[in-house]
Amino acid sequence: MDVQSDFLPGGALAVPDGDAVIGPINRLARHAPHVVLTQDWHPADHASFASRHRGRAPFETIRMSYGEQVLWPDHCVQGSPGADLAPGLEVARADLILRKGTHPGVDSYSAFLEADGTTRTGLAGYLRERGLTRLVLTGLATDFCILWTALDARKEGFAVTVVEDAVRGIDVAGSVEHAWAAMREAGVERIDSRSIEA
Ligand code: VGL
Ligand code: ZN
Numbered sequence: 040m041d042v043q044s045d046f047l048p049g050g051a052l053a054v055p056d057g058d059a060v061i062g063p064i065n066r067l068a069r070h071a072p073h074v075v076l077t078q079d080w081h082p083a084d085h086a087s088f089a090s091r092h093r094g095r096a097p098f099e100t101i102r103m104s105y106g107e108q109v110l111w112p113d114h115c116v117q118g119s120p121g122a123d124l125a126p127g128l129e130v131a132r133a134d135l136i137l138r139k140g141t142h143p144g145v146d147s148y149s150a151f152l153e154a155d156g157t158t159r160t161g162l163a164g165y166l167r168e169r170g171l172t173r174l175v176l177t178g179l180a181t182d183f184c185i186l187w188t189a190l191d192a193r194k195e196g197f198a199v200t201v202v203e204d205a206v207r208g209i210d211v212a213g214s215v216e217h218a219w220a221a222m223r224e225a226g227v228e229r230i231d232s233r234s235i236e237a
Contacts, residue, residue, distance in 0.1 A: 040077045040150065040178030040185055042128050045114040045121035052114040054179045054207050058125070063205035063232040064177045065129045070235075073134050073171060075162075077150045077184070079115035080122060080138035087146040088113045098211055105155040108146060109211060115140070137162055149187035151195060163195045173198040175235070181208035186218040193225045200228040202235075 045051040047058045068074050081087070089097040089110035097112045115122040124130055139147040139160055147153040150162050166174075174197050176185055185206050192199045201222060208215035223229070 040176060040188060041079045041115075041180070042076075042125045042178045043078060043115055043121065044123050044125055046079075046179045047125055050114070051112050051121050052209075054209055057179050057207050058127075060178060060205050060207055061125055061127045063202065065127075067175065067177060067202065067205060067232055067235070068129060068132055071132075071175065073169065074132050075135045075137060075150075075166075076124065076128075076130060076133045077178070077188075078122065078124065078136060078138045079140050079184070080117050081115050081140045082143045083113075083116050084143055085113075085116075085140065085146075086144045087111050087140070103154075105145065108154070117141070135165065148183040149191045150184070151188065151191035166197065171197075173200070175200045175202060177202050177205035179207055181206045182211070182214035182218040183209060186222060189222050189227045190225050193227060198228075199226075200230055202232050203229055204232050 042060060046054045084091060087108060089095045090113055092101060092110060095101065095110050097110055099110050100107055101110060137150055137160060139150055145153045145155045150160060152159055174192050176189055176199060178185065185201060189199050189201055
């Protein structure tokens with residue numbers, strides 16, 4: 040999920056230690072029967088950008104029509120270098136690259152469902168049509184994209200495992216700890232990549 044330059048150290052919305060996920064992800068992907076990559080892919084005027092809200096700063100929270108929204112630095116703008124998949128990420132094996140967050144007025148951490156709670160990305164249908172039932176989630180960020188995707192996947196009836204050494208979090212006000220608790224409660228399995236690398 041979202042292993043893109045803007046989320047790596049030096050990027051616009053750098054996740055601490057974010058580049059540490061690349062090695063484990065590449066190793067896991069070599070053994071995975073199917074690989075799906077996601078890309079956060081915002082228009083330049085995306086509503087999640089603090090720069091679009093007068094007097095607001097990144098990491099503040101505002102109310103949007105669909106609920107609470109954390110405001111972010113401008114990041115992962117469509118076609119910009121920061122939106123590129125990370126150099127070093129082995130992408131050749133991917134069956135699908137899914138882009139999300141493309142609607143100007145709505146954020147989308149989840150790869151299944153946008154933050155309005157109704158607009159679907161089509162991923163659930165894609166996975167079902169291919170007969171896939173078990174998801175192993177890796178990438179960035181634990182407390183946003185991974186969390187929301189894991190919870191939505193559980194609601195859709197998929198078995199979900201998050202690989203703890205192949206994810207890293209942003210951590211806004213304890214959000215990483217909250218994310219692990221919410222995922223555990225939803226029946227998400229948490230493992231270390233070494234336990235599934237044959
Ligand atoms: C994400 C914050 C803003 C993520 C995306 O992919 O976790 N986080 N946009
Ligand atoms: Zn984003």
